[in-house]
Amino acid sequence: MLAGIPFLPKDGIDDLLDRVAIHVIGKGQRVAGYVQKRRADRDCGTLVYVRNLGTGHEMPITKNRGSMARGCKLDGDALATLSEQLEGDLDHTPDILIIGRFGRSEADGRGLRDVISKAMALEIPVLVGVRDEYDAAWQDFHGGYAQTLPFDEASIITWWQEQVRERATQEA
Template sequence: MTGDTEPTAAFLAAIPFEPREDVDTLLGEAAAALSGYRIAGVVQIGGGEGCDVKAMALKSLRDGWEIRILEERGTEARGCRLSPHAITEVAGRLEAELAAGADILLVNRFGRSESEGYGLRRIFERAVIDGVPVLTAVRSDYREAWEAFHGGLGITLPRNVETVVSWCKAVCAEKTGTAV
């Protein structure tokens, strides 16, 4: 490649966070600041403390659809578990969003399922293959798996909405060959 066409920014970025830290608000604020861009992706809504199956959902940043993501496990169950059916539905919808065209993909988490090769991992992979920049959040427990996934091609962003938005705009501009 010549110097004129070499990418200057990583197209994969993660915002690290610790358990119980709210990163969803930051992702939502970043998405709101990117109006005018074709955003594919989801943020987590609801949930909070404990396991409220009816409240925790993923919400589309493009079309606003919402899908509950936790399994109903009964009153005696302990802990939460992602619904594989719900995640499959979310993945299908995100794949359609990417196929319709996207400047950037925002996904609420690269977590346990993705670190094990499941969940929304194929959506991350699809975006990379299609040259769509990816922004996600990675809890400390899964940082090593995230680093193995991106193989040194990703970067870590601070928990600062202005920095995150600046990165998003820069990679979108680089992708399209326009100035920020």
């Protein structure tokens, strides 16, 4: 019910997870979660937005600290809002939760850890992108419970189909 996809910063994790979400939706299933999108910003180079996979709603997750700052910074308030949105989405019992990043906030014990835990408690399969530098924190978080999937769409779809079959067997 829980799977992580290790990736490097140069890998297209968001495009991969977006394709998986499109596949799941195409099968008539409901998706909750998010992927990140980057947009150019004249002061800090790139702002990061998140797109809710269930609603399509987009919001910035980083904030521009001004032209004198070095880069942009994660917006803690936006992350809290995203967490609230996703927790609310779980109340509608989606068929999968897709979390684009297990990153610094999650490694520090914050971020979307509670959303992942809530989905697990509700027996909703969870798919998480795991940045290489946060793999140790990810391992500590799940304690050996999660599967590790390759950065491969077909393998992820196969995992998803296994989750669907397993849930159907449990409900029968």
